[in-house]
Amino acid sequence: MSLKRYSVINNKNKREIVLLRGNGCKWKKCRFCDYYLDFSPDTTQNYELNKTVLKNVTGIYKTLEVINSGSFTDLDKNTISLIKDICVNKDIQRLHFECHWIHRDKINDLREYFGNYNINVKIKSGIETFDYNFREKYLIKGIPDISPSEMAKYFDEVCLLFGLKGQSRETMENDIQIGLKYFERICVNIMTENGTPVKPDKSVIKIFIENLYKKYSEYENIDILIENTDFGIG
Ligand code: SF4
Incomplete structure (x- = not known):
């Protein structure tokens, strides 16, 4: 799999972004996802790859x-340690990671580890929607029926997934509003065709583009990815 793994985001929340490789998502059940295929059980190879990607930072x-x-x-531990060294050497003060709900109990340790070096960790989680039934009965996301404020105890930022059959202007805007109320940033991903049975719904995407994109694209705390490679990686 040939992927672009380093990019610089020059507009909102200016930052560098890297797509590293781990030993694989432990959930792997989200109905719409096939990118968990980017993994290897070989931690040494992962580290070697991650090292070459992190050299760009x-x-x-x-x-x-x-x-x-x-x-x-x-x-792997060596990759985490290398990220720390690079942050210290390059004076990087804020570090964003992603985390599924099932690993929420590991977040404090991560914050503490990097906090020791004055690096502020922000955790992003793919919530996709705050509608429990849609999220769990259709998307199989693996998050219990809890409130956004409960989620916000762990996560600073959330990803939302739009462009699916069954969504409307109202449901999408409701998700954005909840996201803005409880989290520091939200990232809206528009569903794109992939190898899973979940297909993008063109009419829902049109509703989003015509009504919500214009309204929210200028918000500093909202990223919108029309294509999942819009951050320049993937
Ligand atoms: S979207 Fe779901 S299955 Fe895919 S990597 Fe994230 S948690 Fe794993």
């Missing part, structure tokens, strides 16, 4: 986002 914006098609818990 310059610290230009003092902020780095690390994603790895899963959760930060899938990354």
Whole structure:
């Protein structure tokens, strides 16, 4: 699999972003996802790959986002240590990671580890929607029926997934509003065709583009990815 693994985001929340490789998502059940295929059980090979990707980081914006098609818990210890060294050497003060709900109990340790080096960790989680039935009975996301404020005890940022059959202007806007109320940032991903049975719904995407994209695209705390490679990686 040939993927672009380093990019710089020059508009909102300016940052460098790297797509690293871990030993694989431990949930793997989300109905819409096939990117968990970017993994290897070989931690040495993962580290070697991650090292070459992390070499690109310059610290230009003092902020780095690390994603790895899963959760930060899938990354090997040497990679985590290298990320720390790079942050210290390049004066990176804010570090974003992603995390599935099932690993929420590991977040405090991560915050503490990087906090020792004055690096502020932000955790992003793919919530996809705050509608429990849609999220769990259709998307199989693996998050219990809990309130957004309960989620916000662990996560600083959430991803939302739009462009699916069954969504409407009202449901999408409701998700955005809840996201803005409880979290520091939200990232809206528009569903794109992949190898899973979940297909993008063109009419729902049109509703989003015509009504909500214009309204929310200028918000500093909302990223919108029309294509899942819009951050320049993947
Ligand atoms: S938790 Fe993330 S990587 Fe794992 S299956 Fe779901 S969307 Fe894919």
